[in-house]
Amino acid sequence: NPVASFTAKNLTCQSDTLTFTDKSTGAIIKTWTWNFGDGTTSSLQNPTHQYTRSGDFIATLLVTNSNGCTSALDSQKIHIYAKPVAKFTISNPDCATKAITITDQSTSAEGKITQWNWVFGDGTTQILTSNAPFQHIYQTAGNYILKLVTTTDLGCHSDTLKISVVVHPLPVPDFVLPKVCISDVFAIFTDKSSISDHTESGFTYLWNFGDAAANAGNPNTSTQKNPQHKYTTAAEYTVKLTVTSKDGCVADTTMKFTVNGAVPKADFTVLNPNDLCRKQAVMIRNTSTLDFGNLTKVVLFYDYTNHPDQFETDDNPAADKLYSHQYPVFNAPATVNYTVLMRTYSGASCVDEKMQVITLK
CATH class of the missing domain: 2.60.40.10 (Immunoglobulins)
Incomplete structure (x- = not known):
């Protein structure tokens, strides 16, 4: 046999x-x-x-x-x-550019787990020799498959555990600073925040107006989309806006903001005032001043007497800024007078004006 x-x-x-x-x-x-x-x-x-x-x-x-x-x-x-059993949990919310905490919960009935092989689904991998919680950052929003294979000291490998990770976009906080003076009733802040998935309607807001003088009747914070706040001192403030998306992703931004003084002084200089020619543009230099802060607007009327409805508005005035205006060319009479009016603003309610008659030859 x-x-x-x-x-x-x-x-x-x-x-x-x-x-x-x-x-x-x-x-x-x-x-x-x-x-x-x-x-x-x-x-x-x-x-x-x-x-x-x-x-x-x-x-x-x-x-x-x-x-x-x-x-x-x-x-x-x-x-x-027995092969080990891979298991883990991830923290929430999962937001782009923010750290996600990954906590291993793998077990082994025989042998000790000595290696954790992670594949994050974003082109990166990591081999660890400890099961301590750790963090990973997904740079962009999207859907990822996070995988884990564990290995014991006996050489046994677990099945691959796959978990879907949905990484949400971060909001992009932004807002428009008001142009106000200390005499204005309120400073109104206008939200311009956005998000790549266009879910702005799900935003929640937290504003900090940076006002140390705020009180219960005029609080320093707001949760409105477009809030208002009354400042009582002309000064520079730091305003912070924190935006939370519908998925719990949080981002913030800060901006410097000036509450201007209440006493603008309108003033201007006409270049070559005694030699203004009908065929040449008239040049006017802004020499207006303010007790504190910055002028927010200049309005120029070049013929206020005859055309008070025609004017030029400058929303970004600056000291010594030049304005040019070409008047209609005339042949008679020999000279023509025009009334130039300048209005300067440091806020909605803080305004001053200067008027001057010029003669063109």
């Missing part, structure tokens, strides 16, 4: 491929009957097999030769290590 014999690793990991090598002897062997002890069989001479569950199994082999003689049963005990 033939003698059945085989070799195989007696310790291996769940789902790893195990090779069984026939070592039987005797006359020419024609058939091999394998039983792997887990309900599966094979008739190959040197089969491979994957055990899908852990535990102890008895693998056996019977061989039959060309004469029809069958061997005695050869057997071997095989232990299959």
Whole structure:
């Protein structure tokens, strides 16, 4: 009779491929009957097999030769290590450019987990040798698949755990600073915040007006979209806007803001006032002043007496800024007088004006 014999690793990991090598002897062997002890069989001479569950199994082999003689049963005990189970959680909310905390919760019934192989789905990977919580930053909003494979000191690998991570866009806080003086009733702030997924309607707001003199009746904060605040001192303030999206993503911005003084002094100089020619533009230099802060607007009437409805508005005035105006060319009379009026503002209610008659030849 033939003698059945085989070799195989007696310790291996769940789902790893195990090779069984026939070592039987005797006359020419024609058939091999394998039983792997887990309900599966094979008739190959040197089969491979994957055990899908852990535990102890008895693998056996019977061989039959060309004469029809069958061997005695050869057997071997095989232990299959349980593979580790990958598991983790992620913090919320998940926002672009903000750190996400990843907490490992993987377990192993046999052996100690010694390696964590992370694939973040954004083109980056990381191999760790500790299960301490750590952070990852997704630079752009989108849907990502975060994967984890763990490995034990026995060499066993977990199945790949995949978790979908939805990374939301950050809001972009922005607002328009009011141009106000200390005498204005309120400073009104206008929100211009945006977000790439166009869900601005879901925003919540927190304003800080930077006003140390604020009180319960005139609070320093607001949750309105376009709030108003009364400042009581002409000074420079730092205003902060914090915006939270519908998905809980938070961003803020700060801007310097000046509450101007209440006493603008309108003034201007006409260049070459005694030699103004009808065919040349008249040049006017702004020499207006203010007790504190900046002028917010200059309005120039070049012919106030005859055309009080025609004027030029400058919303960005500056000291010594020049304004040019070409009057209609005339042949008679020899000279024409025009009334120039300048109004200067440091806020909605703080205004001063100067009037001067000029003569063109």
